[in-house]
Amino acid sequence: MFYKSTRNSSIRVSSAQAITQGISADGGLFVPESIPSVSMDEIVKLADMNYSDRAFFVFSKFLTDFSDAEIHYCTDNAYSIKNFETEDITQISHLFDGTYMLELWHGPTCAFKDMALQILPYFLTTSAKKIKLDKKIVILVATSGDTGKAALEGFKDVEGTQILVFYPEQGVSSMQKRQMTTQDGKNVGVCAIKGNFDDCQNGVKAIFTDNEIKSALDRKSMIFSSANSINWGRLAPQIVYYISAYASLVKDEQITAGEKINIVVPTGNFGNILAAYYAKQMGVPVNKLICASNINNVLTDFINTGIYDRNRSFYATCSPSMDILISSNLERLLYILTNGDDVQIKEWFNMLATTGRYEVTDEIKKLLVNDFCAGFCNDSDTKATIHDIYSKYSYTCDTHTAVAVKVYNDYKAKTSDNTKTLIASTASPYKFSSSVLEAIEGKIPDMDEYQMIDHLNGISGYDVPESLAALKNKTKRFNVSIEKDDMKNFVLQNLGL
Numbered sequence: 001m002f003y004k005s006t007r008n009s010s011i012r013v014s015s016a017q018a019i020t021q022g023i024s025a026d027g028g029l030f031v032p033e034s035i036p037s038v039s040m041d042e043i044v045k046l047a048d049m050n051y052s053d054r055a056f057f058v059f060s061k062f063l064t065d066f067s068d069a070e071i072h073y074c075t076d077n078a079y080s081i082k083n084f085e086t087e088d089i090t091q092i093s094h095l096f097d098g099t100y101m102l103e104l105w106h107g108p109t110c111a112f113k114d115m116a117l118q119i120l121p122y123f124l125t126t127s128a129k130k131i132k133l134d135k136k137i138v139i140l141v142a143t144s145g146d147t148g149k150a151a152l153e154g155f156k157d158v159e160g161t162q163i164l165v166f167y168p169e170q171g172v173s174s175m176q177k178r179q180m181t182t183q184d185g186k187n188v189g190v191c192a193i194k195g196n197f198d199d200c201q202n203g204v205k206a207i208f209t210d211n212e213i214k215s216a217l218d219r220k221s222m223i224f225s226s227a228n229s230i231n232w233g234r235l236a237p238q239i240v241y242y243i244s245a246y247a248s249l250v251k252d253e254q255i256t257a258g259e260k261i262n263i264v265v266p267t268g269n270f271g272n273i274l275a276a277y278y279a280k281q282m283g284v285p286v287n288k289l290i291c292a293s294n295i296n297n298v299l300t301d302f303i304n305t306g307i308y309d310r311n312r313s314f315y316a317t318c319s320p321s322m323d324i325l326i327s328s329n330l331e332r333l334l335y336i337l338t339n340g341d342d343v344q345i346k347e348w349f350n351m352l353a354t355t356g357r358y359e360v361t362d363e364i365k366k367l368l369v370n371d372f373c374a375g376f377c378n379d380s381d382t383k384a385t386i387h388d389i390y391s392k393y394s395y396t397c398d399t400h401t402a403v404a405v406k407v408y409n410d411y412k413a414k415t416s417d418n419t420k421t422l423i424a425s426t427a428s429p430y431k432f433s434s435s436v437l438e439a440i441e442g443k444i445p446d447m448d449e450y451q452m453i454d455h456l457n458g459i460s461g462y463d464v465p466e467s468l469a470a471l472k473n474k475t476k477r478f479n480v481s482i483e484k485d486d487m488k489n490f491v492l493q494n495l496g497l
């Protein structure tokens with residue numbers, strides 16, 4: 001299996017090369033040149049395996065340049081009970097009739113990003129060895145809150161790597177900020193940006209392709225890579241849990257083998273829902289993929305009209321990890337839907353960079369709505385939904401997951417579609433205790449972060465994740481806050497260039 005750049009189909013690299021590089025030199029994203037298939041028999045058999053072996057099965061189709069022993073080394077180390085709260089790694093809760101929550105947040109940082117970022121360091125160091133890269137790998141991360149911490153936990157003290165994380169100073173929850181600024185490890189750095197997530201992401205992308213920095217890095221025997229979902233090594237692990245969840249639903253006799261399900265995903269950078277799309281293309285029976293946004297609803301408009309237009313106000317919401325106006329992974333979907341038309345992709349994404357807008361052809365619009373539905377939800381409906389499912393089902397969910405539940409309820413009311421449905425539950429409610437408590441109790445809690453955790457524990461009955469409770473006794477290590485135009489200098493200084 002080789003990987004091509006979405007902006008130049010003649011670039012063809014191994015998975016080890018794609019993972020090490022993160023992004024193609026032409027600014028395109030790496031995509032597998034064909035999508036491997038899985039049979040229903042194979043999916044059903046997965047149900048009797050543990051999560052690590054399920055992951056091995058999926059990766060062996062994508063990482064064909066890795067040996068079996070190398071893939072096992074990665075999966076066994078990442079998907080182990082020493083990193084996750086549950087032996088099963090993910091958990092499925094039956095919310096109401098035919099509606100299931102796929103809880104992806106039982107890892108060390110309490111968000112679904114752990115599912116990929118626990119394994120990415122193993123993929124990356126293994127890949128570097130395979131291509132005989134004898135350089136230090138510097139991971140640059142732009143985060144809307146959850147990726148940063150998950151990447152820091154994954155890469156802390158990993159030999160041969162260094163990691164720098166940029167987050168929007170006003171754009172993350174207080175728990176997210178506390179998680180990042182208290183991070184330990186010798187090879188980590190964290191920096192706040194006076195700007196929003198798109199500023200962080202654009203800054204990081206510009207540094208990746210800055211020739212001055214690149215040659216300075218080269219002289220010091222360093223190379224950049226990415227832990228954002230532009231890296232294929234982030235996406236592949238996300239395909240695993242959709243296939244795995246389908247197998248579990250069959251095993252638990254919630255669905256019959258071959259029965260179609262809907263999948264609802266609270267979406268920001270379009271990584272998580274793209275992974276579900278890949279799972280569908282591989283053979284998981286999926287009816288609709290439902291893309292749920294908060295009021296930064298650029299994707300809702302795109303799926304419904306075929307026009308992507310980021311020229312609009314940016315809102316800080318109570319689901320901050322989805323406060324994004326430039327969804328990078330859409331580029332991969334459009335590459336697939338245009339049958340690998342790299343010239344067309346380049347044109348659209350150049351337009352996005354220069355005018356902030358592009359419109360796809362009627363043919364692509366049709367293909368889009370074949371697979372996808374989209375909707376969005378504002379903050380007051382998000383909170384009302386948390387309140388509603390708490391009082392009806394005694395289930396406490398976080399703000400991002402609530403966006404997905406609300407958009408799904410709207411979809412169901414509109415279409416009367418009774419297909420069984422899997423909703424991606426992307427964060428622990430403890431990560432957003434203030435909004436969750438406000439939603440459930442109807443008033444903004446007058447407590448500090450740790451009192452809120454205790455209080456939410458009393459209300460939800462869910463165990464408090466140890467990693468969050470432990471933050472109380474940690475000291476803040478990172479205080480820096482800079483203008484977005486100073487990111488390049490910060491990187492130069494931090495790396496001693």
Ligand SMILES: *Cc1c(COP(=O)(O)O)cnc(C)c1O
Binds near residue numbers: 112113229269322427
């Ligand atoms: C990152 C994140 C999302 C959005 O996922 P994408 O892959 O960027 O679409 C949703 N919810 C939570 C809690 C997140 O951390």
